[in-house]
């Protein structure tokens with residue numbers, strides 16, 4: 001599957017611009033600075049006036065960390081997901097939400113997949129961590145209890161991770177959501193200290209604003225998670 005870049009309409013460009021501009025401003029002082037740095041480095045191939053063309057984005061990613069985008073239709077089975085990560089391929093859809101769906105989606109669209117996930121893949125350490133994640137998943141595909149723990153870990157770090165509360169959002173699910181970014185700053189929101197055992201055992205519910213989050217002591221602490229001890 002490939003991205004059909006010519007198929008994006010003027011309306012798609014308006015949706016992308018609205019999402020990008022609003023969230024870029026909203027993330028100031030809230031997102032992890034590494035994320036913002038990486039996002040800025042991608043400006044030549046992705047900005048509020050430019051829906052990313054995956055060929056151009058891949059060129060930059062491949063040159064920088066060896067990762068690339070692998071187009072998928074929507075959510076994929078966990079086996080395929082880990083296999084792609086192990087090959088340094090990040091699964092992303094190409095469809096974009098409509099103006100009426102700006103703030104709520106049941107399935108991730110390209111704004112989530114690309115704006116949320118791809119910038120940090122420009123960072124060597126983060127990219128290595130994601131690669132290790134995939135390799136550990138592939139090595140344990142037959143062990144469902146390990147896969148479950150890895151999915152929980154992925155959910156509460158890569159998707160919904162927070163570092164050094166309250167100003168260091170790095171999880172793509174929060175980064176790509178205006179509402180969830182602000183929800184983190186609501187004093188009633190539960191942001192718990194990151195404890196690996198708790199995270200591994202904490203199953204999650206998809207497609208709702210999260211009931212709680214885990215705050216890790218910086219990305220370095222995440223990179224230091226020893227996959228071989230997850231058994």
Ligand SMILES: [Fe+2]
Pocket residue numbers: 108112113116117159172173
């Ligand atoms: Fe995601």
